[in-house]
Amino acid sequence: MIERSPHPLRMARVYDGRDENGRPLANRSPVIPWFADDVLAYLESAPVVLAARSFDTDEFAPEQRDVPLNFRTDGVWVWSGSVPHYLRKHGFPPETELVEHILARGCRVGEVDEAAKDAAVQLITG
Numbered sequence: 001m002i003e004r005s006p007h008p009l010r011m012a013r014v015y016d017g018r019d020e021n022g023r024p025l026a027n028r029s030p031v032i033p034w035f036a037d038d039v040l041a042y043l044e045s046a047p048v049v050l051a052a053r054s055f056d057t058d059e060f061a062p063e064q065r066d067v068p069l070n071f072r073t074d075g076v077w078v079w080s081g082s083v084p085h086y087l088r089k090h091g092f093p094p095e096t097e098l099v100e101h102i103l104a105r106g107c108r109v110g111e112v113d114e115a116a117k118d119a120a121v122q123l124i125t126g
Contacts, residue, residue: 009073010078012079014080016028024059024086026093028094031093035099035103038102039094039099039102039107041107042107042109045109046072046112049071049073049117049124050121050125059086060089071124073112073116073117079098
């Protein structure tokens with residue numbers, strides 16, 4: 001099945017704001033533990049549409065530069081490599097609507113056509 005959405009792509013926010021110390025905040029539901037591996041697999045298996053050869057600083061462990069600098073899409077949502085990174089490493093949840101979308105799809109990424117990939121790059125680069 002090729003993914004095509006009649007709606008504009010949605011960019012997933014990495015976090016919702018920052019606390020008084022500048023650390024990221026999430027006003028989101030945590031990912032239910034027994035779905036976490038499936039959500040991670042989904043987030044990490046969607047096609048990469050834009051990537052750098054380096055890594056970014058981890059917002060929760062600033063001494064580490066291990067956050068993937070890439071973007072992926074499933075044809076409906078676009079997210080940065082930091083979304084699965086923070087979930088895997090720190091338990092920091094993706095947006096609730098993105099998790100609900102993933103679960104509604106049975107945690108399976110379909111084939112994403114070139115038009116959707118191009119639209120994702122346009123969304124990322126403005």
